[in-house]
Amino acid sequence: MSSRQQTVKRFSKWVIIAHWTNALAFFALYITALPLYTDFFSWMYPIFGGPENLRLLHRIFAVIFVLPPLVMLIVDPKSLFHWLKQTLTWRKEDIQFFVKFPKEFFGGHVKDMPKQDFFNAGEKLNSLLTITCAILLIGSGIVMWMPELFPLALIQWAYPLHNIAFGLSVAVVVGHIYLSLGHPGSKASMQGMTKGDVPVKYAKEHHGKWYDELVAKGEIKEEKPVKKGKGA
Amino acid sequence: MTTKYSKLVDVTRCDGCRACMVMCKNWNDLPVEPEEFKGSYQSHDKCGANTWNVLTFTEHETENGGFEWLFRHSACMHCTDAACVKVCPEDAMHYTEFGTVNTNYDKCVGCGYCVQNCPFGIVQLTTLVDEKGKEYEQAQKCTMCVDRLQEGMKPACVEVCHMDALVYGDKADMVALAEERLAKVKDRYPNANIYNPIGVDGTQTFYLLADKPSVYGLPENPKVPTSATVWKDYAQPLGKAMLGVTTMAVIGGFISNKLFNKQGEEGGNHDE
Numbered sequence: 132m133s134s135r136q137q138t139v140k141r142f143s144k145w146v147i148i149a150h151w152t153n154a155l156a157f158f159a160l161y162i163t164a165l166p167l168y169t170d171f172f173s174w175m176y177p178i179f180g181g182p183e184n185l186r187l188l189h190r191i192f193a194v195i196f197v198l199p200p201l202v203m204l205i206v207d208p209k210s211l212f213h214w215l216k217q218t219l220t221w222r223k224e225d226i227q228f229f230v231k232f233p234k235e236f237f238g239g240h241v242k243d244m245p246k247q248d249f250f251n252a253g254e255k256l257n258s259l260l261t262i263t264c265a266i267l268l269i270g271s272g273i274v275m276w277m278p279e280l281f282p283l284a285l286i287q288w289a290y291p292l293h294n295i296a297f298g299l300s301v302a303v304v305v306g307h308i309y310l311s312l313g314h315p316g317s318k319a320s321m322q323g324m325t326k327g328d329v330p331v332k333y334a335k336e337h338h339g340k341w342y343d344e345l346v347a348k349g350e351i352k353e354e355k356p357v358k359k360g361k362g363a
Numbered sequence: 364m365t366t367k368y369s370k371l372v373d374v375t376r377c378d379g380c381r382a383c384m385v386m387c388k389n390w391n392d393l394p395v396e397p398e399e400f401k402g403s404y405q406s407h408d409k410c411g412a413n414t415w416n417v418l419t420f421t422e423h424e425t426e427n428g429g430f431e432w433l434f435r436h437s438a439c440m441h442c443t444d445a446a447c448v449k450v451c452p453e454d455a456m457h458y459t460e461f462g463t464v465n466t467n468y469d470k471c472v473g474c475g476y477c478v479q480n481c482p483f484g485i486v487q488l489t490t491l492v493d494e495k496g497k498e499y500e501q502a503q504k505c506t507m508c509v510d511r512l513q514e515g516m517k518p519a520c521v522e523v524c525h526m527d528a529l530v531y532g533d534k535a536d537m538v539a540l541a542e543e544r545l546a547k548v549k550d551r552y553p554n555a556n557i558y559n560p561i562g563v564d565g566t567q568t569f570y571l572l573a574d575k576p577s578v579y580g581l582p583e584n585p586k587v588p589t590s591a592t593v594w595k596d597y598a599q600p601l602g603k604a605m606l607g608v609t610t611m612a613v614i615g616g617f618i619s620n621k622l623f624n625k626q627g628e629e630g631g632n633h634d635e
């Protein structure tokens with residue numbers, strides 16, 4: 132990899148803060164949930180000072196988990212709504228993405244991937260599942276936290292829903308982390324979520340439509356075809 | 364567990380003396396909980412955290428316009444398939460060697476899942492204070508006097524019942540006795556029935572009722588709530604499996620990338 136690459140801004144400071152706060156809270160919730168989920172993890176109780184303390188911690192992290200979208204609404208609504216709009220917009224290219232994606236996932240190289248948005252179809256699916264799980268988890272969590280405010284049937288259903296959303300969200304997160312850390316070609320996306328910018332080459336390969344827009348706006352110079360030399 | 368022990372409540376013998384309530388309070392050191400007079404002979408609305416046993420007085424109009432009192436000793440049913448045991452995340456609710464359901468107070472954290480799922484609305488939380496003055500909650504209900512059972516004695520309420528409306532023994536014997544009694548009272552109470560609901564695989568406190576269960580304020584077909592079954596029998600095991608499937612997919616992806624993708628586009632995978 133050459134040391135000097137043309138980069139382009141991808142995420143605002145607030146998006147990065149919100150993402151990592153959410154991630155941190157999610158893991159804290161995940162860990163404090165394990166002993167509540169299965170006896171296999173009961174050995175964790177003493178570490179957290181008993182079941183009561185663990186439950187208290189779970190609720191504290193729950194509040195932190197709920198905060199990022201609310202804070203984003205105030206400090207950076209533009210990024211928040213851009214993300215939501217993209218997540219909810221599905222086109223033909225997004226569906227085609229999933230036909231080609233398995234090959235890419237298991238190490239192949241897909242050359243004719245249809246041009247993707249600022250968020251590619253995989254990221255859109257990840258966002259959609261994350262939002263669904265978060266709504267289910269937060270909604271059922273509130274019912275479980277304050278059962279006296281809700282009818283009995285709702286309270287009884289809150290538990291299985293919390294469970295289902297938990298299982299689904301962990302599955303989503305495992306995939307999300309793998310694709311950002313474990314999969315080759317992930318460094319650039321990680322840079323996007325840590326420093327806020329990504330190499331133009333990465334933008335071109337993974338977010339073709341967004342790249343075209345940037346070029347059209349004159350924000351970046353068009354990347355030369357990579358074929359000429361090896362060290363892109 | 365080979366033998367189940369049960370308490371048969373033969374309401375057709377009960378005369379409403381309430382000795383069982385008093386004896387229960389005495390033996391279990393339960394504090395007095397006065398309630399306002401609500402125009403009925405019944406002293407308490409229902410069982411609570413400090414009142415494990417309530418004698419209900421139902422004012423019932425018979426089919427020919429007559430009036431009768433229906434008395435019923437009400438307490439924890441000790442279900443064979445108990446919702447409280449199913450949902451308890453700390454294994455505090457458990458089955459005893461007598462086939463009854465008990466609370467392990469050392470494990471109970473007062474989460475209240477049992478309260479929300481008991482199909483009979485029996486379990487309740489009580490607020491206690493520990494030695495440091497800190498308040499905490501705990502699930503409370505009839506224990507079938509397990510401390511007495513372990514000494515070979517009968518539950519306190521059974522011991523004191525002067526009408527033999529409460530009988531305790533092997534479940535098989537109690538079922539036989541209930542059937543014998545049912546045959547005897549059928550003339551007097553045509554609606555009489557044995558209430559040992561199958562929705563919870565039968566209960567260790569079961570009844571010979573003089574009328575339909577609903578007349579006594581009992582659910583006709585109690586069962587473990589569907590939500591509890593979905594939660595504990597499907598969602599939770601499936602969640603664990605899904606965790607496994609995604610983990611396997613990721614490990615598979617990692618290995619196949621290592622094996623087949625030798626170009627190494629961006630260098631190492633883990634140096635991030």
